[in-house]
Amino acid sequence: MSMMLAWSVTTAQILLGCAMACAAFRILRGPRAQDRVVGFDSLYVNAMLLLLTFGIRTGSTLYFEAALIIALLGFVSTVVLAKFLLRGEVIE
Amino acid sequence: MSAAGELSALPAVLTAVFLVSGAAVTLVGALGLLRLRTFYERVHAPTLGTTLGTAFIAIASMIYFSALGTGPVLHELLIIVLVITTTPIGLMILVNAALFRDKLENDGALQRHAKDGIADPLLDKGAPQEPRAE
Numbered sequence: 001m002s003m004m005l006a007w008s009v010t011t012a013q014i015l016l017g018c019a020m021a022c023a024a025f026r027i028l029r030g031p032r033a034q035d036r037v038v039g040f041d042s043l044y045v046n047a048m049l050l051l052l053t054f055g056i057r058t059g060s061t062l063y064f065e066a067a068l069i070i071a072l073l074g075f076v077s078t079v080v081l082a083k084f085l086l087r088g089e090v091i092e
Numbered sequence: 093m094s095a096a097g098e099l100s101a102l103p104a105v106l107t108a109v110f111l112v113s114g115a116a117v118t119l120v121g122a123l124g125l126l127r128l129r130t131f132y133e134r135v136h137a138p139t140l141g142t143t144l145g146t147a148f149i150a151i152a153s154m155i156y157f158s159a160l161g162t163g164p165v166l167h168e169l170l171i172i173v174l175v176i177t178t179t180p181i182g183l184m185i186l187v188n189a190a191l192f193r194d195k196l197e198n199d200g201a202l203q204r205h206a207k208d209g210i211a212d213p214l215l216d217k218g219a220p221q222e223p224r225a226e
Contacts, residue, residue: 002099008108012115012149019115019122019141026125026134034190035131041182042125042138045175049118049141049149052168053111056156064153064167071174078182085189 009057016053020046037081044074103159107152114148117141131190135183142179147172 023046026039048070055063117140124137150168157165 002104005099005104005108008112012111015112015115015119019119022119022122022126023138032131032190032193034186034193035134037186038131038135038138038183039125041179041186042122042141045138045142045146045179046118046122048171048175049114049145052149052153052171053115056107056111056153059160061157061165061167064171068171068174071171071178075174075178075182079185082182082186082189085186086192 006057009053012053013050013057016046016050020050033085037078037085040081041074041078044070044077048074099156099159103155107156107159110148110152110155114145114152117148118145121145132187135187135190139179139183142175146175 020043023039023043027036027043030036030039048067051063051067051070055061055067121138121140121142124140125134128134128137150172154165154168
């Protein structure tokens with residue numbers, strides 16, 4: 001039974017890695033700045049999910065805090081980048 | 093996988109199903125981000141990963157750690173609530189910025205067009221050609 005769990009964790013990691021590659025392609029090749037910001041948003045969410053999967057693989061709860069910090073700071077950075085695209089400066 | 097040996101059958105199956113389905117849904121959203129054509133279509137695709145993918149993988153983590161330890165582990169609800177509430181806010185601000193930039197660029201293009209003296213290129217076709225100051 002643990003064999004099946006190990007294989008499913010590996011499969012989930014491969015799928016999330018492909019999703020991160022798609023987001024990274026959109027960051028590198030996005031035609032405009034807002035496309036790159038959407039790709040960045042998708043990239044940090046996928047990285048957070050990959051950290052949760054690492055936590056299941058190793059059986060330690062330490063990865064949970066890292067995922068929570070990534071979720072918090074990723075939201076803040078997306079809002080700041082959108083604000084920069086809107087106004088040209090972050091703090092008015 | 094050192095700790096997974098003592099896990100019973102039902103939590104292991106539930107964890108595996110939720111984990112793989114969450115990762116697959118996230119990959120579908122990322123493929124949409126890759127393949128859709130315009131920005132306003134593309135901004136919808138990754139929300140599949142941020143809502144369903146996050147919920148499935150966090151539920152898998154909750155089931156796994158609840159089955160490993162004593163008593164339920166509900167930390168991952170924090171991540172679910174945080175991501176599901178913050179992603180629409182960020183994307184709405186981003187779409188506002190994109191609309192503003194598109195409108196700005198279109199107005200600039202129209203003004204350049206009017207400064208060249210060509211209001212409508214179809215009307216200009218029959219007129220005698222005059223040398224345009226380049």
